[in-house]
Amino acid sequence: MFGDFSMGRGAVEMKKSGALAADDIHKFWHSIFLINSGHAVASDEAKQACKEAIKALYDFGSRNLHDGMVWNWGCSDAAVDARIKKSVPLYDAVSSDGFSEQLYCFALNAIGLDDLSDKRVLDVGCGFGEGLNFASRVFGFQNAVGLDLCRNAIDRANARLSRPGLLFVCGDAEELPFDDGELDIVVNIESSHTYPDLSRFLKEVARVLRPGGYFSHVDLFTDDRYRQFVALKPESGLEWLAETDITDRVKEAIRARMRPGSFLRRALAKQQRDTPMLLRMLSGSLALANFGADFAGHQYTRWERLMQSMFVRMLKRSGSLQPVRFTRYLHHLARKV
Ligand SMILES: C[S@@+](CC[C@H](N)C(=O)[O-])C[C@H]1O[C@@H](n2cnc3c(N)ncnc32)[C@H](O)[C@@H]1O
CATH class of the missing domain: 3.40.50.150 (Vaccinia Virus protein VP39)
Structure with missing residues (x-):
């Protein structure tokens, strides 16, 4: 969903426009986990905290995704x-x-x-x-x-x-x-x-x-x-x-988007043009996951897997991270x- 990160003092920060710390990403995924665990989120405070975390990520996305880039996982019909x-x-x-x-x-x-x-x-x-x-x-x-x-x-x-x-x-x-x-x-x-x-x-x-x-x-x-x-x-x-x-x-739409040279891959590459190589690889792999790669059973390359596990390790510094299936x-x- 959101490419173009830079790393600073143990956090992942957005270059140029606004910042997104590893903690923000962690809070987002923790909220998604809570909300999708099948129980009503208990207190008004907890609900509000979830909404703030969701808002922070989508705020970031809406500042950075180019026109015509993906807005949802898509459908092929x-x-x-x-x-x-x-x-x-x-x-x-x-x-x-x-x-x-x-x-x-x-x-x-x-x-x-x-x-x-x-x-x-x-x-x-x-x-x-x-x-x-x-x-x-x-x-x-x-x-x-x-x-x-x-x-x-x-x-x-x-x-x-x-x-x-x-x-x-x-x-x-x-x-x-x-x-x-x-x-x-x-x-x-x-x-x-x-x-x-x-x-x-x-x-x-x-x-x-x-x-x-x-x-x-x-x-x-x-x-x-x-x-x-x-x-x-x-x-x-x-x-x-x-x-x-x-x-x-x-899944068919996601798989088409994951193919080498796809519109999505090219758009992500363009968006991340000015990002240093390592950060591009780190955030690129996260972006694929956010565009539904895991849901569609995308076969990550070994390099993508490595980058993803490094990214997840960084996020885990902010607390435990439960998977959402x-x-x-x-x-x-x-x-x-
Ligand atoms: C994956 S995006 C999909 C956007 C759009 N429907 C599309 O398909 O292109 C999810 C959107 O839901 C919005 N959203 C999340 N929680 C919301 C809430 N409580 N009220 C209104 N919008 C919310 C987010 O800000 C985000 O823009």
Whole structure:
């Protein structure tokens, strides 16, 4: 996710724009571990600490990822690709590999409506807005809003992409700044695995949707988080219409991105051009993991493995680091009752 580190006094720091200490990375992964362990994060203080850690990493990412670079792990789906090419024929030919766009359009296509142009759409956890911006071109949204916890991401989205009918606001998925029944569609793309209170998020989605409105959700799950998700469905205020396992489609996109010379590899190399060699190798290997390499069973080279273990050893200086094992990538479609 976040290339371009430099090392200083036992920490890993970001060059040029802002700093990211090893401790920040450690806190991020510890939060991801807690949140995905299948239990509600206990206290408000612990929830807040998780959100601060998540925000720090995504703040860093939204300052440093180039336009068109990956926003999510992506999806490779021939039908969605064909659907997109009807309206944006060269979407994957110039400044993107197209997989992140496909994940967005998969989620919107799955709602099954021919025309979404008159719907009021909310993208919760929109990052720096490129997914919603792209989807609004494909589906012709006239009234769409993206929301993210991360102020930098929202500033970047508004500076580059906002226009009449498309804007971005800073906010928390667990406390949506919208009135009851204000929205027709809520999408949530690869974001909810970072929410400490999943129950509250689902109830917020149900609250802001109008009766008959749709919730289209894609995300990765650990086994424990999946069990928690299933247990929360009946009390969410939503009618759950479909669950689709898209693990294979996501893995296919990740594997394409991991290939030598891929768009992602070239983009990462460009981004890290000014980083000293050793740090480039260290952070490059971390970046591959953050783009889903482990999930897709990527065969790291011996050199990549070595760099990764050095990096993990550095992180461990900040405390113990528990592994998080994501086992599936799912799409869920629900409707407000
Ligand atoms: C992996 S990124 C995905 C971004 C975007 N959906 C995409 O697919 O391109 C996850 C995003 O969720 C956001 N996020 C995390 N926790 C959040 C919360 N509690 N409320 C709103 N956004 C949150 C992060 O800041 C980050 O931008």
